[in-house]
Amino acid sequence: MGHFNVLYLPTDPPVARPLASEVSRPSEEFEVVTTVIQPTPGNDTTIRITAESTPGQPSARLKVQLQNSTEDLETVWTALYWYFQYTSDVAVVVPKGKPIPERSVELILELDAPAARLEFGTQLERLGLVDIQGQGDEAVHLVFASVFWQLSPEIFLSNLNVHLNLPAKPLRYILSNGVIRHPKRPLPPPRQLPFYTRHCISDKVNSVFKLRPVDMSDLDLIHRWMNNPRVSEFWGEQGPIEHQKKFLENCLASKHSFTAIGSWNDLDADGNLTGWRDACFFDIYWVKEDHLARYANNVQDWDRGVHLLVGEDWARGRSTAWLDSIVHFMFLSDSRTQSVYLEPRVDNELFIRLLTRYGFYKVKDFAFPHKQAALMKLDRDYWKGCH
Secondary structure, eight states, X not given: OOOOSEEEESOSSOEEEEEXXXXXXXXXXXXXXXXXXXXXXXXXXXXXXXXXXXXXXXXEEEEEEOOSSTXXXXXXXXXXXXXXXXXXXXXXXXXXXXXXXXXXXXXXXXXXXXXXXXXXXXHHHHTTSOEEESOGGGOEEEEEHHHHHHSOGGGTOTTTOOSOOOOOOOOOEEEETTTEEEEOOOOOXXXXXXXXXXXXXXXXXXXXXXEEEOOGGGHHHHHHHHTSHHHHHHHOOOSOHHHHHHHHHHHHHOSSEEEEEEEEEEEOTTSOEEXXXXXXXXXXXXXXXXXXXXXXXXXXXXXXXXXEEEOOGGGGGGHXXXXXXXXXXXXXXXXXXOEEEEOOBTTOHXXXXXXXXXXXXXXXXXXXXXXXXXXXXXXXXXXXOOO
């Protein structure tokens, strides 16, 4: 992974937290990374984190200094965000044929008052962030990557984040087309306002990714993308701009889906954002009301699906990052969503291989009226969180 000196929190606009890290190796079997996350305007909290690990091993400890203040929740979340982002590509040595351990870290709360430390640990457990094993002074606080990525940042960054992934509303069922019974769906995000942001970091990407709803001002962009031969081969929506105008009008009129644009903002060598560039198109839908439900067995009320395309050739090498982000959004936006579906054309072998590597599995091949498709499915309990 390349070095980076700024961590951007998932806010709109993204909030930069400067980093300063030092790596030491007391022995060949032990590595210590000490990181200081610097304050930002309006937040004078300095976060000091120490990550201790044995290279190639799954177990690690994360020590976080706390102040016994209302900012401790943000401190812990930011420290874990740094840890799961910055160290996410550490290779774990697993003997051939042995189970791959679930990614986790032991969280050590450095707080002078034992009673306050115990109370704060209990609060983190109630919020769902930590799994407490043992009791009293012997208690171990474990944080699993898959759990961390399923928790809404608003719980911890309420003074910063405006995306408002609100708690699930009480159930009320309605009928669509007079025959399809399903829960009343929440409204889609307001037009042009970003509803998801994440700093994506890997050996290929150091960029902030965001999702925003589509509106008719995106017509020229959609027209250009749909007439890209690489895109039109699988979407079949090429043609004059009047064709894309009708396509976009149908998307915006849908009652069970909404469309979004994915944009990248790369960081320069100094960690500064360089400007937003639109790159991807997503059509996010509830499967229960979609025509896919006729071909898939056991579709649950809150299962979601997505159609997607990468419109810009320069963004094609970022597939894991945008796939991470769209799956993360769908699981994050409603805890009742248990599965995510995609149905690429069967000969889109490159994309199907990507989905399989990510954790999707093929349910079956089947025939839509307009294409032969592969039904790909990812279950929440198999999702390991963002890479």
